[in-house]
Amino acid sequence: MRRIPKSGLVRFQGGRSGGEACSQAGIVSFTTIGGLASSLGTAAGQSTSVTGAALGALRVDGAGPTIEGLPATQTLSCDAGSIVGAVIAAPTLTAIDGCDGARSISLLIDLPDGSMLTAWPVGGLFPIGVTEITATSTDALGNGTVVNRDITVLDQQLLDLGISLGGSFAGASTRSIRVTVGDDVQVVQVACTGINGTLDSVAIPASVQAPCVIVKDVAHSLAEAGLVTQDGTRWTADAALRQGDSNDDGKVDILDFALFVSARGSTVDAAAVSNFNADSTVSNADLAFISLHFFQVSETCGGLWHDPPTERIKVKDLRRAGMGHLAVGDLNGDGWLDQQDVVHFMQFGAPAPTVQELSRPVVTAPPG
Ligand SMILES: [Ca+2]
Ligand SMILES: [Ca+2]
Ligand SMILES: [Ca+2]
Numbered sequence: 001m002r003r004i005p006k007s008g009l010v011r012f013q014g015g016r017s018g019g020e021a022c023s024q025a026g027i028v029s030f031t032t033i034g035g036l037a038s039s040l041g042t043a044a045g046q047s048t049s050v051t052g053a054a055l056g057a058l059r060v061d062g063a064g065p066t067i068e069g070l071p072a073t074q075t076l077s078c079d080a081g082s083i084v085g086a087v088i089a090a091p092t093l094t095a096i097d098g099c100d101g102a103r104s105i106s107l108l109i110d111l112p113d114g115s116m117l118t119a120w121p122v123g124g125l126f127p128i129g130v131t132e133i134t135a136t137s138t139d140a141l142g143n144g145t146v147v148n149r150d151i152t153v154l155d156q157q158l159l160d161l162g163i164s165l166g167g168s169f170a171g172a173s174t175r176s177i178r179v180t181v182g183d184d185v186q187v188v189q190v191a192c193t194g195i196n197g198t199l200d201s202v203a204i205p206a207s208v209q210a211p212c213v214i215v216k217d218v219a220h221s222l223a224e225a226g227l228v229t230q231d232g233t234r235w236t237a238d239a240a241l242r243q244g245d246s247n248d249d250g251k252v253d254i255l256d257f258a259l260f261v262s263a264r265g266s267t268v269d270a271a272a273v274s275n276f277n278a279d280s281t282v283s284n285a286d287l288a289f290i291s292l293h294f295f296q297v298s299e300t301c302g303g304l305w306h307d308p309p310t311e312r313i314k315v316k317d318l319r320r321a322g323m324g325h326l327a328v329g330d331l332n333g334d335g336w337l338d339q340q341d342v343v344h345f346m347q348f349g350a351p352a353p354t355v356q357e358l359s360r361p362v363v364t365a366p367p368g
């Protein structure tokens with residue numbers, strides 16, 4: 001028998017890894033070399049003469065079905081009003097194989113408590129913690145596809161906050177806004193254009209009932225309190241902040257006036273203490289904010305503000321209390337800081353800042 005090199009006798013087409021040639025002739029072809037027919041041998045040594053036509057249509061398939069419809073891996077918060085988790089509606093899942101068409105899908109859902117589901121959670125509820133979703137599908141040849149997703153639900157809810165600063169002005173400033181819900185206190189930075197600013201996705205403790213939220217511009221406003229409202233899966237609140245409380249004591253009084261006198265001047269930060277209208281000066285325009293809300297106090301959740309405004313205080317008591325820098329507010333020099341000094345300011349203004357005052361660093365709002 002003539003010895004024929006093995007290479008070149010049998011040629012495979014389209015055998016790329018992961019590809020699919022579902023029903024094609026000519027995937028395998030046989031060549032004739034030296035006039036001899038090709039043969040395929042079985043493991044037992046039997047041989048059969050073949051031709052390309054005898055093999056008929058063949059399938060070369062290394063690809064499993066494509067699974068679509070699963071939600072992306074994501075981290076989310078509990079839905080507003082739920083303290084157990086977040087709802088993701090049952091998706092429409094499909095598994096399509098290039099050769100077999102639609103195929104079935106098997107789901108395995110590993111919940112945070114270790115229990116396993118083989119179907120979408122009842123009501124679409126994903127509990128607090130990490131849930132692992134595994135979807136599998138195979139084609140008729142056994143090619144499998146596995147898709148994994150992690151759904152992480154945090155023990156918190158989200159609040160979208162709208163801020164409106166008292167007054168009417170155009171300056172831009174970044175305000176330190178304190179958000180209090182129960183024992184949870186946080187200070188967030190809110191970029192305001194004029195009087196308006198928004199802050200999305202403030203994380204607050206999860207609760208079933210709409211919580212009372214207290215919102216305050218730390219260095220400029222009184223606190224406003226109120227119940228949040230539900231908007232879909234989130235809470236929302238709008239706070240109209242009365243400006244005038246510069247020293248964060250929850251009241252607009254003579255001490256805020258003294259702070260204004262102390263801080264007056266030009267070239268200050270847009271969010272500087274006593275610069276309520278977000279321009280570059282502390283001037284009479286800012287005093288108007290104090291005047292408008294003079295003797296008003298912060299709101300609380302279900303109670304009264306504990307501390308009444310200070311109407312007047314002796315300068316020496318100011319010094320004893322470590323607030324000697326506010327003595328500059330005693331404009332009429334009678335040893336008292338009181339509304340007579342406000343009247344004096346309205347009539348005569350304040351003396352020009354001293355060299356010592358001018359040498360002070362620019363006062364900016366505290367971080368929180
Ligand atoms: Ca396939
Ligand atoms: Ca105050
Ligand atoms: Ca100003």
Ligand SMILES: [Ca+2]
Nearest residue numbers: 330334336341
């Ligand atoms: Ca005085």
